[in-house]
């Protein structure tokens with residue numbers, strides 16, 4: 001097979017990420033529920049607050065913590081308690097320290113792929129936080145480059161292609177998010193491999209769009225061996 005350039009997402013592709021946030025959100029909703037709101041409504045307000053804050057502050061645990069605190073203050077109003085805010089803050093600090101849980105089959109599959117292809121880790125988020133996760137994962141040695149950007153859209157994909165002189169017909173983006181991995185990559189003519197994850201973040205949901213390149217869907221990361 002020709003040597004391809006494989007751009008590989010990190011969160012919920014190489015390691016669990018969103019499930020830790022989801023667990024915290026469930027606990028958060030239970031904290032706020034006694035203020036008299038339905039769980040779905042609390043989640044809706046939290047999602048709206050996150051969208052607003054991401055535009056202003058970018059992705060990352062700290063921005064998430066800010067969104068939880070703002071949502072709590074908005075919904076609890078005058079009944080807001082300092083202890084509850086401290087509790088929320090403590091949970092966010094714990095989340096930030098949670099070591100990455102590598103997904104099944106990932107290290108051996110990367111070891112196989114890196115012998116045959118050029119691998120670039122392509123992730124979005126707060127640079128120091130993502131770099132620390134990559135470091136703790138122990139997977140950085142499989143990649144020729146680690147690229148961390150504030151947002152994965154067709155413009156950042158275009159810049160990546162240019163910077164690393166990627167031949168589009170031999171370039172593949174591999175990840176769990178239609179919005180950040182599959183659709184923007186295919187929009188600029190790259191190929192893509194969609195590896196769905198059951199806990200993909202709600203803000204990443206989007207229908208998968210067809211593009212000029214090839215699209216492969218695999219049920220698990222280890223199945224990349226069958227294609228590359």
Ligand SMILES: [Mg+2]
Nearest residue numbers: 009011012176
């Ligand atoms: Mg991801």
